[in-house]
Amino acid sequence: MISKRHDDLRMLLQALAEFLDISDTQYDAAVSHYKAVGEWLNEENSSIVKHDPNIYSQGSFRLGTMIKPISDGDEYDIDLVCELKNLRKGEVSQKQLKDMIGDRLKENERYRKIIEECNRCWKLKYSDATRFHMDILPAIPADTVDDISPTTDPELSFSAILITDKELREWQRSNPIGFAEWFKERMRAQFEAMRMLVAKSLRATVEQIPDYKVKTPLQRSIQILKRHRDIMFSDDIDDKPISIIITTLAAHAYNNESDLIDALLNIVSGMPLYIEYRDGVTYIPNPTNPLENFADKWNPKKHPRREEKFRQWLEQVQTDLDVALRADDLHDIIKKLKPRFGDNLINKVATTTFPDWRSSAGVSATLAPQISISKPIKPWGK
Amino acid sequence: MDNGRGKLIRKQFDDLTRIHSGLELSEDFPNRWAIRGNLSFDVTYAGKNINDTFSILISIPKDYPQSPPAIQETGGRIPRAIDYHILPDAGNFCLSTPLRVRLKFQKNPTLLYFVNGLVIPFLFSFSYKKLYGNMPYGEFSHGRLGIFESYQELFGITEPHAVLGLLKILAEDCYRGHLPCPCGNGERIRHCHGRLIREICIYQSQDEFLLDYLQCITYLNKSGVNLDKSVLLSKKVMKHWKRLTQGFDKNKKRGTESVKNENIE
Numbered sequence: 001m002i003s004k005r006h007d008d009l010r011m012l013l014q015a016l017a018e019f020l021d022i023s024d025t026q027y028d029a030a031v032s033h034y035k036a037v038g039e040w041l042n043e044e045n046s047s048i049v050k051h052d053p054n055i056y057s058q059g060s061f062r063l064g065t066m067i068k069p070i071s072d073g074d075e076y077d078i079d080l081v082c083e084l085k086n087l088r089k090g091e092v093s094q095k096q097l098k099d100m101i102g103d104r105l106k107e108n109e110r111y112r113k114i115i116e117e118c119n120r121c122w123k124l125k126y127s128d129a130t131r132f133h134m135d136i137l138p139a140i141p142a143d144t145v146d147d148i149s150p151t152t153d154p155e156l157s158f159s160a161i162l163i164t165d166k167e168l169r170e171w172q173r174s175n176p177i178g179f180a181e182w183f184k185e186r187m188r189a190q191f192e193a194m195r196m197l198v199a200k201s202l203r204a205t206v207e208q209i210p211d212y213k214v215k216t217p218l219q220r221s222i223q224i225l226k227r228h229r230d231i232m233f234s235d236d237i238d239d240k241p242i243s244i245i246i247t248t249l250a251a252h253a254y255n256n257e258s259d260l261i262d263a264l265l266n267i268v269s270g271m272p273l274y275i276e277y278r279d280g281v282t283y284i285p286n287p288t289n290p291l292e293n294f295a296d297k298w299n300p301k302k303h304p305r306r307e308e309k310f311r312q313w314l315e316q317v318q319t320d321l322d323v324a325l326r327a328d329d330l331h332d333i334i335k336k337l338k339p340r341f342g343d344n345l346i347n348k349v350a351t352t353t354f355p356d357w358r359s360s361a362g363v364s365a366t367l368a369p370q371i372s373i374s375k376p377i378k379p380w381g382k
Numbered sequence: 383m384d385n386g387r388g389k390l391i392r393k394q395f396d397d398l399t400r401i402h403s404g405l406e407l408s409e410d411f412p413n414r415w416a417i418r419g420n421l422s423f424d425v426t427y428a429g430k431n432i433n434d435t436f437s438i439l440i441s442i443p444k445d446y447p448q449s450p451p452a453i454q455e456t457g458g459r460i461p462r463a464i465d466y467h468i469l470p471d472a473g474n475f476c477l478s479t480p481l482r483v484r485l486k487f488q489k490n491p492t493l494l495y496f497v498n499g500l501v502i503p504f505l506f507s508f509s510y511k512k513l514y515g516n517m518p519y520g521e522f523s524h525g526r527l528g529i530f531e532s533y534q535e536l537f538g539i540t541e542p543h544a545v546l547g548l549l550k551i552l553a554e555d556c557y558r559g560h561l562p563c564p565c566g567n568g569e570r571i572r573h574c575h576g577r578l579i580r581e582i583c584i585y586q587s588q589d590e591f592l593l594d595y596l597q598c599i600t601y602l603n604k605s606g607v608n609l610d611k612s613v614l615l616s617k618k619v620m621k622h623w624k625r626l627t628q629g630f631d632k633n634k635k636r637g638t639e640s641v642k643n644e645n646i647e
Binding site for chain 1: 401402408410411414416418422423424425426427433434435439444454456457458462464465467468469470471472473475476477478479482483486498500502503504506507517518519520521522523524525528529532535
């Protein structure tokens, strides 16, 4: 019976991750939205076209680990980089770079209405059906030795960039493409194998299958972990573990398992092993820049409980997986998953995966109690 | 360890399941309680009998029983749309305006009363409408108009200035019993609407009344009602409101409910 529970849970978690994923339509819409931004920046009469603006995605959108927001009405954050390829550090100040891109965006009627400045980026808040919030991060290439972290894998250094920050005097280093390459490398074996399978099933060649059509157990696990975190920290936003930490640790711990549950179990137990301590400071190095600490906000003086809460959360995930694997039956699994991922989502997932799960519930025909209604209040709607 | 709130919830839940046996209590996370399961009822109202069952989720807020629980249907029967009095985002029922829900709930702040007095009437009206095409006990309009209507009904008057005059006392927190009642019947407040005002003022914060007040003004302005100067708020209150909305905007990212400026335009 144990393997049956395992199968049911795997199917549910797989479907859960697919539900959390943004749809192909949304993916295409996001790409066409940001390509339109790129075209606007690259128009002939654009003030910055001479600097060769390049726009590309970064973060969870690039990694294929994005998830839908908890509430249907919430926006989708999509992170982009706008790199001016022909500019170098000595030729422009942080403010100039930020303004150059901002000014050009504001010349567009549509963007002017939806643009907002953030500490490091320009945010376009689309109010159309997509509800995208596109964070556009102004950047220039980092090609002097100083600006590329000395310990960085040389293969990843080609994509290093410098970015602006309103509150810091120094240019900040970043390397979103390098990070994505590292991430992909961590799941290479599974990725290739699955891409081949997808290609076969679509009777296409491997090259015809774009990366985003393939989702490895690592990506699925991260999506599931992120939603679990969203629910558990829904009333503790301040100490909610950030996605980059989850993503980095999970990618380290992943061993190219092909089974989603094996992957999740291994990832969850392995993640803490990649938390380092350097001179008494908790350290989660950026794989493309080991001098950058993703856990720099875990400073025990400012946020004494963040690390503890992160570890508690991982333990909770582990417990939840164990409990689900030891559940009595399908109904019990569904019941156990609901508080963790949201009733509505789990109901949808269960109904899609096991269309008649409700009917097998053996709903005992309890006698409906007689209730009298007195002085009812009228419903309203916001 | 069970704290006082946990004990209260368990005790109230026992009373609830004695009547509604299809429900289960769960502490999803420490101090985060929810009730799930099937809720059946057999209701006769206005000569019509309906027997129905819904899958529901009741979420108990951190400050329960000061605030009433939130409730949603989880079987996919009620569309998540405002026309069905469901908040599309979270899927929670709009049982009524927040003030009306509190007023009703606080008469008997227990889970059993919440279910029998608020949830079942709501579900009954859904089933009733499906069968007969209309709402058995009416409904408030959506949005600001609905807020205004709810105060009209609460105060038992319809004239906009009279409604606003009474609501303004709550919004500015400036009850003076000896002044003439804004409803215009010539009596002093304390002999007229005063009792009601003092009764309801504890169920919402001044800020919430202020927000309702501004919603009503916005609605009336937009629908072309000529309002006179008596509706203007004192400088002190407007200043307070400004500070409040700025604070909200700053906190938006942190998940605080944002109150959009459009409300005061």
